Amino acid sequence: MAILSWLTTPSTFCRSVYQLRPQNRPAEMSKWVWVTEMDLKGKVILVGVTGSIAIYKACELVSQLRQQGAEVHVLMTPHATRLISPLTFHALSGNPVVTDLFVPETHAIEHVALADRADAFLIVPATANTIAKLALGLADDAVTTTALACPAPLVIAPAMETKMWQHPATQGHIKTLQARGVIIVEPETGWLASGKQGVGRLASLERILAALREALKRRERGQDLAGWRVVVTAGATREFFDPVRFISNPSTGKMGIAVAQAARERGAEVVLIAGHTEAPLPEGVEIVQVRTAKEMLDAVLRYADWLEVFVGAAAVADFTPKQVAPTKLRRSETERLLLELEPTADILMALRQRRPDAFLVGFAAEVGEPSEKAKEKLAHKGLDMIVANDVSQPDAGFGADTNRCTFITMDGQIKTLPLLTKLEVAHQLWDFVREHRERQKAEVKRVCR
Ligand SMILES: Cc1cc2nc3c(=O)[nH]c(=O)nc-3n(C[C@H](O)[C@H](O)[C@H](O)COP(=O)(O)O)c2cc1C
Secondary structure, eight states, X not given: OTGGGGOBOOOOTTSOTTOSSSSOOOSOGGGGGGGGOSOOTTOEEEEEEOSOTTHHHHHHHHHHHHHTTOEEEEEEOHHHHHHSOHHHHHHHHSXXXXXXXXXXXXXXXXXXHHHHHOSEEEEEEEOHHHHHHHHHTOOOSHHHHHHHHOOSOEXXXXXXXXXXXXXXXXXXXXXXXXXXXXXXXXXXXXXXXXXXEEEEEOOOHHHHHHHHHHHHHHHHHTTTTTTOEEEXXXXXXXXXXXXXXXXXXXXXSHHHHHHHHHHHHTTOEEEEEESBOOSOOOTTXXXXXXXXXXXXXXXXHHTTTTOSEEEEOSBOOXXXXXXXXXXXXXXGGOSOOOOOEEEOOOHHHHHHHHOTTSEEEEEEEESSOOHHXXXXXXXXXXOSEEEEEETTSTTSSTTOSEEOEEEEETTSOEEEOOSEEHHHHHHHHHHHHHHHHHHHHHHHHHHHO
């Protein structure tokens, strides 16, 4: 009976490509088409298969990858081989399956060679056990050993019973892997074969393929920001009016964190100045934790002479209480509380004064059509570029994993992005900034000649 609780219903392969997250999205599938554009022909894809009942869906995935021209190599954990024969994956992939590193014919050294040749490594389905091993860096089977030796982007599609997925241990491991840049294709909510409804069902094939293409794009970009010095702000500031109470906003910092993570992945040296955030902070990035708008300003100015590019993605308070009570305010001691607020200092303007030459990117989170207000902000603050987004949309802005953004530059270039994950928005932002800076540098050279 326990086994039954892992049984999942067959996946609905007709689900649309734009669904990178399990929730329903408005039908804007066409806007996601570019995500699917990358050609898989000739790409070397490793597929790690683990001991989940959703393993049968990996057969369809392997077959699809091969049909689309990819060179597919399957690696299986010993538990996976007890659910499906390696022969099935051998037939579907057209290549021998690596199941045991200690058997000469499946080559103990071959897995390193495969890891080096891989363009991407997918682990589908990923059990709670394998996820934990990956987070800890354990390497005791073909899948985890190869994953550790593989420099290519790693995509993990977990599948498990709801309680296993929601267990703090599993969630902790997922956060660790995300912070390391692993792409997680989160499981879906739906009917489990046990008869229960819950989260834990393997993501649809389309979502897994969309994540694979995101990974391949990431690999193509390589280390194109190597040598860049970047400062990013993220999250909400908190403006205290007594030692335990503050005024703030619902920002979770996900957008700024994604911007910092994307820059890091592409080789930049990154400082992330974080207010209150509710998402895992990326590894390999210097983190400066602040609470108030004033602390954020001070931190930014400390790095002012060092940075080349600044991205202000934090939701910084515009107003702060004029006075902070030295002790906790009590209801019993005052009939009503009137707070007098004063404007906070403008971080972007202060930085522009200090660094007229740096490339400054601001964010304009507005309610309603954001472009006009964003253009005003761009000009007023002397920014090089602004990212406008409408935070009133449920799939964009505060807390969402996706965003709808428009990039506007000071020389009048406008680029509107479709609904994308925040990490993909971040990569598009860096593509745009890089292109723009290169043009600026060429222009300076031309004028100086
Ligand atoms: C029939 C069956 C189905 C299972 N399905 C899952 C599953 O969907 N997800 C999961 O995390 N574990 C599942 N397990 C438990 C794992 O197989 C077990 O934790 C094993 O140690 C995983 O090993 P591996 O990660 O090396 O493949 C299942 C076990 C059995 C017997």
